[in-house]
Amino acid sequence: MAASPSDFLQSFWWTAQGEELAAASTQPYACLAISATDAERVSAGQALFNTPALLGGQAAKAGLNCASCHVNGRNNPHFFVKGLSGHPGTADVTTAFFSMARANAVQDPVKIPDLTQPGKISRALGDPALERFIRTLVVDEFSGKEPSAATLSALAAYVRAIAPCPEDRLQKRSVGDQITLIAAAVQGAQDIQNRNDRATLHLLVRAIRHQLGLIHERYNGSRLTQQRQALLYSSRALEPLEDQDDLAQITPALLDWHRNFEETLVPKLLPAERHSLYATRHLGTALKRRSTGGH
Numbered sequence: 001m002a003a004s005p006s007d008f009l010q011s012f013w014w015t016a017q018g019e020e021l022a023a024a025s026t027q028p029y030a031c032l033a034i035s036a037t038d039a040e041r042v043s044a045g046q047a048l049f050n051t052p053a054l055l056g057g058q059a060a061k062a063g064l065n066c067a068s069c070h071v072n073g074r075n076n077p078h079f080f081v082k083g084l085s086g087h088p089g090t091a092d093v094t095t096a097f098f099s100m101a102r103a104n105a106v107q108d109p110v111k112i113p114d115l116t117q118p119g120k121i122s123r124a125l126g127d128p129a130l131e132r133f134i135r136t137l138v139v140d141e142f143s144g145k146e147p148s149a150a151t152l153s154a155l156a157a158y159v160r161a162i163a164p165c166p167e168d169r170l171q172k173r174s175v176g177d178q179i180t181l182i183a184a185a186v187q188g189a190q191d192i193q194n195r196n197d198r199a200t201l202h203l204l205v206r207a208i209r210h211q212l213g214l215i216h217e218r219y220n221g222s223r224l225t226q227q228r229q230a231l232l233y234s235s236r237a238l239e240p241l242e243d244q245d246d247l248a249q250i251t252p253a254l255l256d257w258h259r260n261f262e263e264t265l266v267p268k269l270l271p272a273e274r275h276s277l278y279a280t281r282h283l284g285t286a287l288k289r290r291s292t293g294g295h
Contacts, residue, residue, distance in 0.1 A: 008290055009217055009277070010063040016080035016088040020287055023078035025280045027173050030072035031116075031165040038157055044188025044204065045158025048151060050181050051207035057143035058098050065210075066155075073162035075112040085109050099143040116164040123160045130156045150197035154188060172280070175218070175273045178211040179266060185211075186258045193251040201250045205241045208254075215269065218277040227272050230265050 015023045034042050050067045052060040059065075069076050069091060077089040084092045086109040093110065096103035113119060122129045131152040138144040147155075185204045192200045212235045219227045237257060244250050277283045 019078040026170040028074040029165045031163045032161040033163040040191035041157040042161045043184040045154035047185035047207040053206040055142040055144045059142045069112045073115045075114045115162045150195040151200045
């Protein structure tokens with residue numbers, strides 16, 4: 001389970017000062033256009049889109065993933081990293097901080113695009129341009145490991161499925177976000193298992209552990225000690241699967257783990273959410289204490 005690189009929430013490292021409450025408590029709605037035959041692949045892509053393990057390098061160390069810039073496939077108007085952003089909502093994609101391959105020694109941040117809108121890269125089915133583009137982002141822009149064909153296929157399927165929402169409005173962040181992404185990783189693992197791709201299955205396991213870590217950092221305080229300890233045990237139970245060589249064992253083990261997670265841990269997390277940093281009131285209080293140096 002990944003530790004936060006910040007002294008509070010992991011995401012504050014790339015959040016503009018003064019915008020922490022808005023960024024950590026609200027998000028755009030997620031709207032996906034998914035065909036029944038592609039649901040598992042899109043789920044795998046969604047889980048991979050939300051894990052730092054995909055990018056590797058400095059991005060992974062900081063906890064950054066694709067969704068850090070593209071929240072639910074949209075943009076992130078609160079994104080800001082000193083030296084990498086001009087103003088909130090922009091990022092320099094040609095910086096040596098993440099990769100020497102794209103470095104141009106010029107600070108030239110650009111506006112983070114909304115993936116619901118058409119871009120320069122074709123997303124047409126059967127056109128491999130999107131897969132090639134995603135591969136370039138992972139390997140050249142972020143110095144990530146060479147993604148497998150199954151990883152690229154899943155990510156492309158997710159990006160192609162991102163659609164505009166009928167109403168352009170925000171929703172509250174909740175522990176349900178992480179629970180949903182964990183379920184997506186488990187569902188997606190079944191498609192990846194059929195593709196005999198061990199590396200991508202390992203990435204999905206890491207994606208689940210990352211989401212558990214995000215819950216863990218929000219469930220702080222003495223009254224949530226039981227939930228935090230249960231999250232730690234649950235994450236540690238997945239650790240052996242990150243290096244499991246027997247492909248046939250990974251997905252069945254994940255399904256068993258997820259069944260136990262849904263039956264025993266989720267019922268403990270949901271009622272306690274109101275005491276966690278998912279609750280805007282508690283988050284706001286904690287931010288005030290942090291800004292004044294209080295405890």
